[in-house]
Amino acid sequence: MLLLTIDERSPQPIYQQIIAGVRDMIAGRVLLPGEKLPSTRRLADQLAIHRSTVATAYQELWALGFIDLSPGSCPRVRDRMQMATAADSGEKGLIDWQAAASPAAAALWQAHRRLAPSAGREAAPAVISFASLDMDRRLFPLESFRACLDRALKNHGDALLGYGARAGFPPLREYLARRLQSHGIAVTADEILITNGSQHGLDLVFRMLAAPGRAVAVESPTYNYIFPLLRFYGLKPVEIPLREGGMDLDALAATLAGERPALVYTMPTFQNPTGITTGQAHRERLLSLCEAHRIPILEDGFEEEMKYSGRVVLPVKSMDKRHLVIYCGTFSKVLFPGVRIGWLAAERECVERLVAIHRFSEIAPSTILQAAIHEFCHSGHYDRHIGKMHRAYRKRMQATVRALHRHIAPEWAEWTEPSGGFLIWLRLKPPPRPPADWQALLAVHGVEAATGAGFFCGETPGTYLRLSISPLDETEISDGIRRLAAALREAYTPG
Amino acid sequence: MLLLTIDERSPQPIYQQIIAGVRDMIAGRVLLPGEKLPSTRRLADQLAIHRSTVATAYQELWALGFIDLSPGSCPRVRDRMQMATAADSGEKGLIDWQAAASPAAAALWQAHRRLAPSAGREAAPAVISFASLDMDRRLFPLESFRACLDRALKNHGDALLGYGARAGFPPLREYLARRLQSHGIAVTADEILITNGSQHGLDLVFRMLAAPGRAVAVESPTYNYIFPLLRFYGLKPVEIPLREGGMDLDALAATLAGERPALVYTMPTFQNPTGITTGQAHRERLLSLCEAHRIPILEDGFEEEMKYSGRVVLPVKSMDKRHLVIYCGTFSKVLFPGVRIGWLAAERECVERLVAIHRFSEIAPSTILQAAIHEFCHSGHYDRHIGKMHRAYRKRMQATVRALHRHIAPEWAEWTEPSGGFLIWLRLKPPPRPPADWQALLAVHGVEAATGAGFFCGETPGTYLRLSISPLDETEISDGIRRLAAALREAYTPG
Numbered sequence: 001m002l003l004l005t006i007d008e009r010s011p012q013p014i015y016q017q018i019i020a021g022v023r024d025m026i027a028g029r030v031l032l033p034g035e036k037l038p039s040t041r042r043l044a045d046q047l048a049i050h051r052s053t054v055a056t057a058y059q060e061l062w063a064l065g066f067i068d069l070s071p072g073s074c075p076r077v078r079d080r081m082q083m084a085t086a087a088d089s090g091e092k093g094l095i096d097w098q099a100a101a102s103p104a105a106a107a108l109w110q111a112h113r114r115l116a117p118s119a120g121r122e123a124a125p126a127v128i129s130f131a132s133l134d135m136d137r138r139l140f141p142l143e144s145f146r147a148c149l150d151r152a153l154k155n156h157g158d159a160l161l162g163y164g165a166r167a168g169f170p171p172l173r174e175y176l177a178r179r180l181q182s183h184g185i186a187v188t189a190d191e192i193l194i195t196n197g198s199q200h201g202l203d204l205v206f207r208m209l210a211a212p213g214r215a216v217a218v219e220s221p222t223y224n225y226i227f228p229l230l231r232f233y234g235l236k237p238v239e240i241p242l243r244e245g246g247m248d249l250d251a252l253a254a255t256l257a258g259e260r261p262a263l264v265y266t267m268p269t270f271q272n273p274t275g276i277t278t279g280q281a282h283r284e285r286l287l288s289l290c291e292a293h294r295i296p297i298l299e300d301g302f303e304e305e306m307k308y309s310g311r312v313v314l315p316v317k318s319m320d321k322r323h324l325v326i327y328c329g330t331f332s333k334v335l336f337p338g339v340r341i342g343w344l345a346a347e348r349e350c351v352e353r354l355v356a357i358h359r360f361s362e363i364a365p366s367t368i369l370q371a372a373i374h375e376f377c378h379s380g381h382y383d384r385h386i387g388k389m390h391r392a393y394r395k396r397m398q399a400t401v402r403a404l405h406r407h408i409a410p411e412w413a414e415w416t417e418p419s420g421g422f423l424i425w426l427r428l429k430p431p432p433r434p435p436a437d438w439q440a441l442l443a444v445h446g447v448e449a450a451t452g453a454g455f456f457c458g459e460t461p462g463t464y465l466r467l468s469i470s471p472l473d474e475t476e477i478s479d480g481i482r483r484l485a486a487a488l489r490e491a492y493t494p495g
Numbered sequence: 496m497l498l499l500t501i502d503e504r505s506p507q508p509i510y511q512q513i514i515a516g517v518r519d520m521i522a523g524r525v526l527l528p529g530e531k532l533p534s535t536r537r538l539a540d541q542l543a544i545h546r547s548t549v550a551t552a553y554q555e556l557w558a559l560g561f562i563d564l565s566p567g568s569c570p571r572v573r574d575r576m577q578m579a580t581a582a583d584s585g586e587k588g589l590i591d592w593q594a595a596a597s598p599a600a601a602a603l604w605q606a607h608r609r610l611a612p613s614a615g616r617e618a619a620p621a622v623i624s625f626a627s628l629d630m631d632r633r634l635f636p637l638e639s640f641r642a643c644l645d646r647a648l649k650n651h652g653d654a655l656l657g658y659g660a661r662a663g664f665p666p667l668r669e670y671l672a673r674r675l676q677s678h679g680i681a682v683t684a685d686e687i688l689i690t691n692g693s694q695h696g697l698d699l700v701f702r703m704l705a706a707p708g709r710a711v712a713v714e715s716p717t718y719n720y721i722f723p724l725l726r727f728y729g730l731k732p733v734e735i736p737l738r739e740g741g742m743d744l745d746a747l748a749a750t751l752a753g754e755r756p757a758l759v760y761t762m763p764t765f766q767n768p769t770g771i772t773t774g775q776a777h778r779e780r781l782l783s784l785c786e787a788h789r790i791p792i793l794e795d796g797f798e799e800e801m802k803y804s805g806r807v808v809l810p811v812k813s814m815d816k817r818h819l820v821i822y823c824g825t826f827s828k829v830l831f832p833g834v835r836i837g838w839l840a841a842e843r844e845c846v847e848r849l850v851a852i853h854r855f856s857e858i859a860p861s862t863i864l865q866a867a868i869h870e871f872c873h874s875g876h877y878d879r880h881i882g883k884m885h886r887a888y889r890k891r892m893q894a895t896v897r898a899l900h901r902h903i904a905p906e907w908a909e910w911t912e913p914s915g916g917f918l919i920w921l922r923l924k925p926p927p928r929p930p931a932d933w934q935a936l937l938a939v940h941g942v943e944a945a946t947g948a949g950f951f952c953g954e955t956p957g958t959y960l961r962l963s964i965s966p967l968d969e970t971e972i973s974d975g976i977r978r979l980a981a982a983l984r985e986a987y988t989p990g
Contacts, residue, residue: 063808065775081779083809084816086681093818093842094789100757101848102706112851137653145656146648149863153641158632161640161831186581196691196857203856211597212707229855262595280560284576294589313558314578321579323588336656340861347588353596356607360724361698362691366835368644369863 002038006047014049018057019064026066026077033079037067104232111228115454128480129448130467133272133333133422138473139392140336144381145372152371164367166355168194168343172374176329176343179377183304184318185327185345193351193358194370198302198330198342199225204354205263205298205326205344206233215261219247221455221464223272223300226265235262237457242271244416246278249285256293263296268316270303270421273455273466277419283316290324297325305334308390308397309419323347331373333422333470334389335382339369393422399474400424400467400481407485412492413465422470428463431491438463441490447483497533501542509544513552514559521561521572528574532562599727606723610949623975624943625962628767628828628917633968634887635831639876640867647866659862661850663689663838667869671824671838674872678799679813680822682840688849689865693797693825693837694720699849700758700793700821700839701728710756714742716950716959718767718795721760730757732952737766739911741773744780751788758791763811765798765916768950768961772914778811785819791845792820800829803885803892804914818842826868828917828965829884830877834864888917894969895919895962895976902980907987908960917965923958926986933958936985942978 004021006014025031037043040058044051058075061067067075098106153160167173173189180187195201209216210233218226220239230237238255241248247266255261266286268278278286290297299316317327323346330342344354358365376382401417404424413426435441438451452464465484469477499516501509520526532538535553539546553570556562562570593601648655662668668684675682690696704711705728713721715734725732733750736743742761750756761781763773773781785792794811812822818841825837839849853860871877896912899919908921930936933946947959960979964972 060807063775065779065808078775080775081782081814082816083679083813084681086683088816088818089681089683089686091816091818094786095791095819095842095845096789097842097844097848100791101703102709105703105705105848105852108855109848109851112854134658137657140653140656142648142652142656146645149648150641150645153637153644157637158635161635161637161833162632163629163832184578186579186584188581188584191584196861199855200857208596208600210600214597225855225858232852232855280558280573280575284560287576291589294591296590296595312555313560318578319576321577321583321586323583323586324590337658337858338656338861338863340857340859347590347592349592350590353592353600353604356604357600357727359607360603360694360720360727362695362835363720363832364835366691366833366861366864368833369861 002043002046004043004047006049014047015053015057015060018043018047018054019060022057022061023064023066026080027083031077033077035077037075037077039074104234108228108232111231115224115228127443127446127448128472128476128483130465130469130472130480130484131448131450132471133468134471135333135336136392136471136473139389141376141381141385144385145336145376148375148379148381149369149372152375153368155375156371160368160371163364164370166359166364167192167351168365169367169370169374171378172370175374175377176345180317180327180329180345183301184314186318187345191345191348191351193344193346193354194365195342195344195358196365197332197337197340198300198328200340201328201330201342201344202226202265202298202300203229204357205328206230206235207357208350208353209262210235211262215255215259217252217255217259217261217264218457219266219271220457221273221452222265223267224450224454227454227457239457242274242276244276246271246276246282247286249282249289252286253289256289256295260293261295263298264290265298265300266316267300267302269301269313270306270418270423272302272423273450273452273464274416274425275418275421275423276416276425277313280313283313284319287316287319287325291322294324299325299327301327301329303333303421304329305386306389306393306422307420308394317345323350326350334386335373335376339373341370341373393420393469396469396472396474396477397422399477400469403478403481407481408488409492412488422468424467424469426465426467428465428488430463431488432494433491434463435491438465441487442484445483445487445490447480447487449484497538497541499538499542501544509542510548510552510555513538513542513549514555517552517556518559518561521575522578526572528572530572532570532572534569599729603723603727606726610719610723622938622941622943623967623971623978625960625964625967625975625979626943626945627966628963629966630828630831631887631966631968634884636871636876636880639880640831640871643870643874643876644864644867647870648863650870651866655863655866658859659865661854661859662687662846663860664862664865664869666873667865668838670869670872671840675812675822675824675840678796679809680840681813686840686843686846688839688841688846688853689860690837690839690853691860692827692832692835693795693823695835696823696825696837696839697721697760697793697795698724699852700823701725701730702852703845703848704757705730706757710750710754712747712750712754712756712759713952714761714766715952716768716947717760718762719945719949722949722952734952737769737771739771741766741771741777742781744777744784747781748784751784751790755788756790758793759785760793760795761811762795762797764796764808765801765913765918767797767918768945768947768959769911769920770913770916770918771911771920772808775808778808779814782811782814782820786817789819794820794822796822796824798828798916799824800881801884801888801917802915803889812840818845821845829881830868830871834868836865836868888915888964891964891967891969891972892917894972895964898973898976902976903983904987907983917963919962919964921960921962923960923983925958926983927989928986929958930986933960937979937982940978940982940985942975942982944979 040054173192212234219242317325326346450466452460535549668687672684707729714737812820821841945961947955
C-alpha cells in the first residue's frame with residue numbers, strides 16, 4: 001500500500017499531490033526501481049478519489065520518466081536517470097571549456113580577465129577614479145526619460161511588443177538622419193542602422209569584414225576594446241602612430257599601398273585615449289587617401305555630441321561623397337549608457353549587409369527603448385539635455401585643466417588640452433624614482449586612472465595616464481588632481 | 496563688402512548667423528576659393544556688432560575648414576573638400592561591399608536575401624498565414640507590462656540607466672534560477688546569462704566554439720536560422736535524421752565517435768519545425784551518449800513554457816549532473832518577442848566565457864527591460880499570463896487538429912499531434928499533380944505556410960508544410976485549414 005496523504009483543501013490539484021508524493025518516495029528510495037505501484041482502481045479506492053485523477057497522475061509520472069506503464073499490468077518504478085540537484089552545482093563538470101572553446105574565444109577570455117571590470121563596477125568609495133568612462137548618474141534625465149518611455153508604449157502599444165523592424169525603429173532612424181545633418185552628414189533614414197550601443201556597431205562591421213588574417217589599420221594608441229575584438233575575429237591590427245595632429249598619414253599611406261587593410265578605424269574627434277581632435281586638413285587628406293585606395297573608413301564618433309568648446313570640426317563622413325565612410329555614433333556618452341542605443345550611418349548596401357548579420361545573431365532589435373529615445377529626442381528633451389551636459393562639462397574640463405596647471409609640474413608630464421569630451425592623456429616624463437607599479441602608487445594616494453597598457457597593440461612605448469572626467473564633478477576633479485599630484489611628487493622627487 | 500544680414504531678434508546667436516551666411520556664400524560660389532574676407536574690425540563695424548563676435552565666427556569657420564587664418568592678414572576662403580550632400584546619396588559609392596565583406600559574410604547576406612522576411616512583416620490582409628512564428632498581438636499583456644516598466648524605473652532609477660551587470664539584471668537571474676527549478680533544472684543565478692532573445696544565446700555559444708571547420712551535430716530537419724549562422728562562423732552542420740521519437744541516436748553515436756562535433760544542438764520539446772517532443776528514455780540516452788564522449792549539448796527550450804497538454808517531460812538539463820548541457824530559453828514565445836530577452840543556463844565557467852564575448856560585442860546588456868520583466872514575473876503577472884496562453888493555445892491546437900482531421904485527407908498528408916507549442920509539420924505524400932510551386936498554389940487559395948526548404952541543410956527529402964498557429968485564433972485557423980485543403984485538393988485530384 002502506497003502511503004500517500006491527500007489534502008483536499010490544498011490549492012494544489014490532487015493529481016499533482018499524487019505526482020509530488022510518488023516523486024518524493026522515489027527520491028527518498030522508499031520506492032525502488034522495479035517496484036510495483038497500485039493499479040489506478042486500487043489507489044483511487046484507497047484515497048477515495050476518482051480513478052481518472054489517478055490515471056492523470058500516472059500518465060504524467062510516465063511522461064516525466066518516473067514509471068513505466070504497460071496495458072494490463074500495474075505501473076512499475078523506472079530505473080530513471082537521476083535528476084541533477086543543487087548539490088551537483090558546485091562540482092566541476094565533464095567539459096574542459098578552455099579546450100572546447102575555439103583558440104580565438106580562449107584568447108578573448110584571457111583579454112576579458114586581464115581588463116579591469118570597468119563597466120558596472122563601483123570604485124572603492126574613498127577613491128577618486130579617473131579610470132572609468134561611466135557617466136555621472138547625477139546628470140541622468142531619469143524622470144523625463146521615464147515619462148517618454150511610458151508615452152512611447154502608450155502611443156505605439158502592441159507594435160513595440162512584436163518583432164521590430166530589423167534596422168531599428170523607423171521614426172528614430174528618421175530622427176537620426178536629421179540629427180546627423182546638424183553635424184554636416186547628409187544621409188537618409190535607410191542609410192542608418194540602430195545598434196545596441198556603438199560597440200555593437202563596431203562588432204557588426206568587424207564581423208562583416210572578418211576574413212582571417214586581414215589587416216585593419218588603427219591609431220596607436222587607440223580604444224582598448226578594439227584589439228581583443230579584432231583578434232577574436234581573426235583580424236590583424238596594424239598600428240599607425242598617432243601624432244599631435246592625428247594619425248600619421250604618411251605612415252598610413254605606406255600601409256594602404258602595402259598591406260591593403262580591410263578597413264581604417266579612426267576616432268577623429270576627442271580620440272580615446274588621447275582626447276586629440278584632428279583638423280579639417282587632416283580629415284580631407286585621410287579621406288582622399290582612402291578614396292585613392294578604395295578602402296573603407298570606420299569613423300568612431302562616440303563623443304561627437306560633446307563638443308562644448310565652440311569650435312567644431314565636422315566628421316569625415318560629412319565629406320564622404322563616395323560612400324566609403326561607415327560612421328558610428330551613440331547616445332551613451334551624452335544621455336546614458338544603460339539604454340544601449342547607438343547607430344551606424346553608411347551606404348545603404350553596407351547597412352543591409354550589417355542587418356543580415358544582426359538578423360542571424362539576434363533576429364531583430366528591441367524597439368521599446370528605441371521608441372522611448374525617439375520620444376525623448378522628438379519632444380526636445382534631448383537638445384535641452386545636451387545643453388545641460390555642455391554647460392556642466394565645459395566647466396568640469398576647465399576645472400581639470402586649471403587643476404593640472406596648478407598641481408602637475410611641467411617636468412612631470414605634458415598633455416593636450418581637449419576641446420570637448422571627457423578625456424585628457426598625460427604623457428609622463430621618465431621619473432627619477434619610477435614606481436614598480438603605477439596603479440599601486442596611485443591607490444596609496446586614493447586615486448585611480450587608466451595607464452597606457454591596453455591602448456597599444458604591443459609594448460607601451462612610454463608611461464601614460466588617461467584621465468576620464470565623465471563620472472566626476474568639479475570638487476571631485478580638483479581633489480583627484482591634488483591626489484594625483486601627491487602621487488607624482490613621490491615619483492618625481494629625487495630620492 | 497560682405498553682404499551679410501543679421502537678425503537681432505533671431506534665437507540663433509549672431510556669430511552663428513555669420514557662420515551660416517558665409518557657408519551659404521561659399522556653397523553658392525558667391526565667395527570663391529582664395530577670395531579675401533573682411534578683417535574682424537571691418538566686419539564688426541559694418542554689422543555694428545562686437546569684434547569678438549566676428550572673431551568667434553571666423554575661428555569656427557576656420558575649424559570647419561571653410562577659411563584660412565594667418566596672423567596680420569585677412570581671412571581667405573579655403574579650397575575646401577566639398578561636403579557630401581543629399582544629391583550624392585543615391586550615387587553608387589567606391590566600395591564593392593561584396594568584395595569587401597569576408598566570404599562568410601557574403602554567404603550570410605545571400606541566406607538573408609533568400610529567406611522570407613518573416614519577422615516584422617505583415618502578410619497581405621486577405622491571406623491567412625501559417626508561415627510566421629510571430630505571436631498573436633491580441634494576447635499581449637500591454638497594460639500590465641507598461642505598469643511594470645514604469646515601476647521598475649521608479650524603483651531602480653538611475654541604476655538602470657548606467658552600465659548594467661554584464662550577465663544581466665541580478666534579480667532577474669535569481670528569478671530565472673527559481674523558475675527553472677519548476678522545470679526540474681537545478682541552477683544558481685550565477686549559472687544564468689541573460690541574452691537579447693534566444694537567438695542571441697545560440698549566437699554566443701556558436702561564437703565561443705567557432706574554430707573553422709569544426710562540426711556541430713543538428714537534427715534534420717531543424718530550425719532554419721541555424722545553418723546560415725553555423726556557416727557564418729565557419730562551423731560545419733552535420734545532420735542527424737529526426738525520427739518520430741527524436742534524433743536518431745544510433746546515427747548520433749556514430750557521429751560522436753567519428754567526427755567528434757564541438758556541440759550537439761537539439762530541441763527536445765516541440766521541435767522546430769516538426770513539433771516533435773522526445774520521451775524521457777530518449778533524453779537519458781542522448782545525455783549518456785554525450786557524457787561518454789564529453790561533448791556539450793545545446794538544448795534549445797524555446798517553447799518550454801508552452802506545455803499545455805498536461806503531460807510534461809523534463810528538459811535534458813534537469814538530469815545534467817556533469818554540467819555539459821547549455822540550456823537556452825526565451826520570453827519571446829509565451830510573453831512577447833519585442834522585449835528580446837532570453838537566457839542561457841550553463842556551468843558557471845561557460846557562462847563567464849560567454850559573458851566575455853558579449854562584453855567585447857556590446858559592453859553590457861540593457862537592464863531597463865530586464866528589470867521590467869523581473870517586475871512582471873515577480874508580481875505574478877507572468878504566471879497568470881502563462882495560464883491564459885495555455886488556455887488559449889490548448890483550444891487553438893485542438894481546433895487545428897480537428898480541422899486537419901476534417902479537411903485533410905489521409906491520402907494527402909500525415910502529421911504528429913503535438914502536446915504543446917505552436918507547430919504542426921505536415922509530411923505530404925507524392926501528389927498525382929504536383930504543382931510547380933507550392934507557395935504559389937497556396938497563395939492562389941489565400942493561405943501561406945513554410946515549406947520544407949531551409950529546415951534541411953542540403954536537398955529537402957520530401958514535401959513538407961510547417962503550420963505555425965502562433966499568430967492565429969480559432970476562426971482564422973479553421974478558415975486557413977479549409978483554404979489549405981482546397982489547395983491540396985487541387986494537387987491530389989487526379990487530372
